[in-house]
Amino acid sequence: MRIGIVVDSACDLPADWLTAHEVKLLPVTVKIGQSQFVDMRDEGATLDFVESHVAGRHTAETAAFPADKIKALFLDELVIDYDYVFCLTVTRHRSQIHDNATHASFAILNEYRPIRAQAGCTTPFALRIVDSQQVFAGQGILPVEAVRLRDAGASAPEIRTRLEFLAERSYAYMVPRDLAYLRARIKHRGDRSVSMLAALIGSALDIKPVLHCHRGDTGPVGKIRGFEPAAERLFAFAVERVRAGLLTPTLCLSYGGDLAQMRALPGYAELVTACETHHVERFETVMSLTGIVNVGVGSLTIGFAAPPHAFS
Known part of the structure; x- marks a missing residue:
């Protein structure tokens, strides 16, 4: 067939x-x-x-x-x-x-x-x-x-x-670089999942949310000050999931910009090593234009399939 x-x-x-x-x-x-x-x-x-x-x-x-x-x-x-x-x-x-x-x-x-x-x-x-x-x-x-x-x-x-x-068991995690842009896009679409207050506080304090998608539902699961520390934490979390065991030997990464910028982020090299050690294949790509338009330039996403877990 x-x-x-x-x-x-x-x-x-x-x-x-x-x-x-x-x-x-x-x-x-x-x-x-x-x-x-x-x-x-x-x-x-x-x-x-x-x-x-x-x-x-x-x-x-x-x-x-x-x-x-x-x-x-x-x-x-x-x-x-x-x-x-x-x-x-x-x-x-x-x-x-x-x-x-x-x-x-x-x-x-x-x-x-x-x-x-x-x-x-x-x-x-x-x-x-x-x-x-x-x-x-x-x-x-x-x-x-x-x-x-x-x-x-x-x-x-x-x-x-x-x-x-x-x-039913796939997960995506994202760190947006520009929370004000993301909030404006969400408002434009009529989605109230990121409030004006959260956007203002986030912009003032440079706090970045870690957003999560599972079974079609999206929402925040954490917040970290600074984009690079947030990206580093997300990479470290992905390392933890790889070591714990994924349901497929696959890890997908996308970035709203030149991939050289993503690969220069703190924690990326450790994720590469973990994937190689545990025989997990990485797929890296520039985020789709649809994605960039909706969540902003410079956003980072990671996807994998895994047993139930919590972001920490």
């Missing part, structure tokens, strides 16, 4: 890895004033756009890949190239893309038969939309595992069961 994997461009995995493993991309469009950028996970293009358009702007709008275009992608390519496709989306609590893909799936499954027949495919086509329940680096866990299982010869039901298991 030919198994395909699709992600949206909010998924923080390196573009060269996605290409090498033939993972298809549903792009997200970002609009700032008259400027528009289609996020195809091109790190250079993302950084150029950020430098030119994003800094200090809170009014950007993001648009999920629409249902009609998802339908066209599948019917034009994927129903011929594959027999079963997993479409792994950012948490439905933060984006319309899961609902768009679900809506498109009904039409896809109703219309694929003559297209496959014309291409000489006589077997049925199947599609599964999976809510990763994650954001940023946390969203990278499921595609990596899906590729590993597919390449190891696992069946579609085996992959589906494993992905659903991991979606």
Whole structure:
């Protein structure tokens, strides 16, 4: 069985890895004033756009890949190239893309038969939309595992069961560099999870929250004075999780800027050593433009799958 994997461009995995493993991309469009950028996970293009358009702007709008275009992608390519496709989306609590893909799936499954027949495919086509329940680096866990299982010869039901298991046990942690920017973006979206008072106090005292996403729910789990100390603590926490044992040998990191800046942060080298010692593969990438627009330039995220735990 030919198994395909699709992600949206909010998924923080390196573009060269996605290409090498033939993972298809549903792009997200970002609009700032008259400027528009289609996020195809091109790190250079993302950084150029950020430098030119994003800094200090809170009014950007993001648009999920629409249902009609998802339908066209599948019917034009994927129903011929594959027999079963997993479409792994950012948490439905933060984006319309899961609902768009679900809506498109009904039409896809109703219309694929003559297209496959014309291409000489006589077997049925199947599609599964999976809510990763994650954001940023946390969203990278499921595609990596899906590729590993597919390449190891696992069946579609085996992959589906494993992905659903991991979606419930994936975690993302983030330290924003600019709390005032984050608060402005949250207010623009109508989300009151970061109050004005917290933003003012945080800016005045340089206190950075550690934010957490699990099963689609997001919120603060800690606060540390200064971005570099907060990043160092987050790296140290990731080292603790690696040593305690992850559910997959995968750690994803993303940064809202040049990766050289992330790699120069205190604690990064210790995390690299821990991953190498415990045979955990690191995936490092510039954060998606969608992510940068929503949480600010210079934000740091880490994602992994693990047993229940608390940030300390």
